[in-house]
Amino acid sequence: MMQNKISKLVIVQCRTGSNRLPNKVLKDLGGKNMLTVFMERIKKAREPDGIVIATTNLPEDDIIIELCKKNNWLYFRGDTLDLLDRHYQCAKFFSADVVAKVPSDTPFNDPQLIDLVFKTYENGDFDYVSNLHPPNFPGGFDCEVFSFDALEESWKNAKKDYEREHTTGYMWDNPEKFKIGNVTSKTNVDYSMKFRFQVDYEEDLEVAKRIFKTIYRDNPDFSFYDLLEFLDKNKEITAINQKYVGMNWYRHHLDELKNIKKSWTLSNV
Numbered sequence: 001m002m003q004n005k006i007s008k009l010v011i012v013q014c015r016t017g018s019n020r021l022p023n024k025v026l027k028d029l030g031g032k033n034m035l036t037v038f039m040e041r042i043k044k045a046r047e048p049d050g051i052v053i054a055t056t057n058l059p060e061d062d063i064i065i066e067l068c069k070k071n072n073w074l075y076f077r078g079d080t081l082d083l084l085d086r087h088y089q090c091a092k093f094f095s096a097d098v099v100a101k102v103p104s105d106t107p108f109n110d111p112q113l114i115d116l117v118f119k120t121y122e123n124g125d126f127d128y129v130s131n132l133h134p135p136n137f138p139g140g141f142d143c144e145v146f147s148f149d150a151l152e153e154s155w156k157n158a159k160k161d162y163e164r165e166h167t168t169g170y171m172w173d174n175p176e177k178f179k180i181g182n183v184t185s186k187t188n189v190d191y192s193m194k195f196r197f198q199v200d201y202e203e204d205l206e207v208a209k210r211i212f213k214t215i216y217r218d219n220p221d222f223s224f225y226d227l228l229e230f231l232d233k234n235k236e237i238t239a240i241n242q243k244y245v246g247m248n249w250y251r252h253h254l255d256e257l258k259n260i261k262k263s264w265t266l267s268n269v
Contacts, residue, residue: 006050008118009096010042011087013167014055014064014104015080020200025104026063027205029212034199035064037107037212039073044221045111047118048100054090056080082164088155091148098122099151101144101167105199107208108216110224113183114143120183121145128171129181132192136184138245140197141224144168150178186225195231195238196245203241210237 014035016023025035032040035053043051052074055061061077068075076093078086091099100118102109113131121129130144131137150171154163158170171178185191199205214237215222215230222230231238 005095007096008047008049008098009091009094010045010048010051010100010102010114011054011090012051012102012104013083013086014053016060016063017058018200021202021205024199024205029107029209034107034208035067035104036071038104038109039071042102042109042111042114045114047115050074050094052076052090052094054078054086083167084155084158084164087167088151091151096148099146099148103142103198106140106142106197107199108197108211108227109141109143112223113137113141117143117145117183120181124181125179126181127178128168129183131183133172133180133182135192136182136190137224138191138195138197146171153177193246196241201241201244203244207237207241
């Protein structure tokens, strides 16, 4: 794979080895696998200069590379557990100035929201901007944008396991080093504890299949707000995985992270 400079780079962390739902990114939603739906949607974002799938060096993830080659998606392989290193090495390889971190288990992520996070970063004096610190959008619409310099400083200085595994924890916990911004919904409503659209469990997958077979069929380019309007009339869909709403990685580190509030998460699961 030839190296090319991509100034504003979206890095999509992706692997097949999920413990909760193995091969989830390759699960069929009803005619297309989850990763394909995800890529087709986020490629419509206008602010990024390029998107790369960043997977592991494990043989089990060769299938992801084959899918990338088949669809002419850029790809990169790196450390399995040290996601901070994988993101850093990938950003360095493509000579990125600005990096967006977007997970691949969010098949309906909204390119308009990705653009909004990028624009907020570019129009302000920030090192890091997201729509999840503090959370405002539901899981499944995550986007974090940060400078390569912030990524490099984190890579050099982050020591804790969760900082290495989850990439941006060091930035969150050092607001004296990094200027941090946040994007909220245009309705000024916090949706993070109301819905869940990322795929980690069988119930999440069922929600994704229902969305694919209904609103996606008629309007594959639907926005986050289109989805809210649709679900207001189809509440039975979001009831399927309601017990997992508010679950996130940092609920296990509430005593360690300095800038996380317990109200941001379901800490009893």
